[in-house]
Amino acid sequence: MRIGELAEAAGTTTKTLRFYEDQGLLPPAERTPGGYRDYTTESLTRIDFIHRGQAAGLSLAQIRQVLDIRDHGQAPCDHVRDLLDARLTDIDLKLRQLHDLRDTLAGLRDQAEHVEPDTCSSDQVCRYL
Amino acid sequence: MRIGELAEAAGTTTKTLRFYEDQGLLPPAERTPGGYRDYTTESLTRIDFIHRGQAAGLSLAQIRQVLDIRDHGQAPCDHVRDLLDARLTDIDLKLRQLHDLRDTLAGLRDQAEHVEPDTCSSDQVCRYL
DNA sequence: CTAAAGCTTCCAGTACAGGGGAAGGTCAAG
DNA sequence: CTTGACCTTCCCCTGTACTGGAAGCTTTAG
Numbered sequence A, B: 001m002r003i004g005e006l007a008e009a010a011g012t013t014t015k016t017l018r019f020y021e022d023q024g025l026l027p028p029a030e031r032t033p034g035g036y037r038d039y040t041t042e043s044l045t046r047i048d049f050i051h052r053g054q055a056a057g058l059s060l061a062q063i064r065q066v067l068d069i070r071d072h073g074q075a076p077c078d079h080v081r082d083l084l085d086a087r088l089t090d091i092d093l094k095l096r097q098l099h100d101l102r103d104t105l106a107g108l109r110d111q112a113e114h115v116e117p118d119t120c121s122s123d124q125v126c127r128y129l
Numbered sequence C: 001c002t003a004a005a006g007c008t009t010c011c012a013g014t015a016c017a018g019g020g021g022a023a024g025g026t027c028a029a030g
Numbered sequence D: 001c002t003t004g005a006c007c008t009t010c011c012c013c014t015g016t017a018c019t020g021g022a023a024g025c026t027t028t029a030g
Helices: A003-010 A014-022 A042-055 A060-071 A078-113 B003-010 B014-022 B042-055 B060-071 B078-113
Strands: none
Touching (some): A003 A014, A003 A042, A014 A042, A042 B078, A078 B060, A078 B078, B003 B042, B042 B060, B060 B078
């Protein structure tokens, strides 16, 4: 698969994929005789993982650490366990805060639901946006 | 309350608070006769909200939009409702991805747990970090 | 054979969220 | 009445995660 196809499939850009390779998030791609990067679908899985990590608020550096662990198939020492524990604690905190915020926003949204429609007539500029 | 106290209480810095004021996330603070910013505890609540928003992966611009809605006490038009819906959809997606990632990491961490301790002896550099 | 689309590297620029530090004003303690 | 802690504005710098664009090579279609 060429870089353009992969980017499309992964919902990103060729620029970003080269950037990820540069940052060590993707292994240096195989090359065709012409010098083009040549990917397998494995890369797609990897990019999805990166996207999930980002959605969780991890930095690319943190994602790379986790990928390195995954790449070696097994986690062989305390440092690695500690790293994963730190990430998990981090993520659990984020999950709690996210639930909190969701509730707050849902409350606001609920107020919006029960407002008279003509409170914001079409010829009135909505100053809240 | 002066800016230093507030920063301390909110777990942030004076720099950041002035930056938030500049960006419209905090209303321009009252001033003492000497020109110092003078805050009430209300600001603390607001900063906590901002922090929760950030933990949820919202940008400061998005947080500001939500705060603007909150500030006017009521959500008066479709645009606002749509904005909140967009944020909620956004957050629900993040919550799902976060759960996913948590499972993945917990799996890895579990492997780490069941590894022989001496696989990573003290005189062996842990190459995974 | 040529044109267009897609790829290569390289360098520079952008947006976001702040942080550093200068130059100077304010306030409470001694 | 001075010293030190804290405050003010202003301007520039930093790190993260990309993005744009130039100059040139490769591949596919007509």
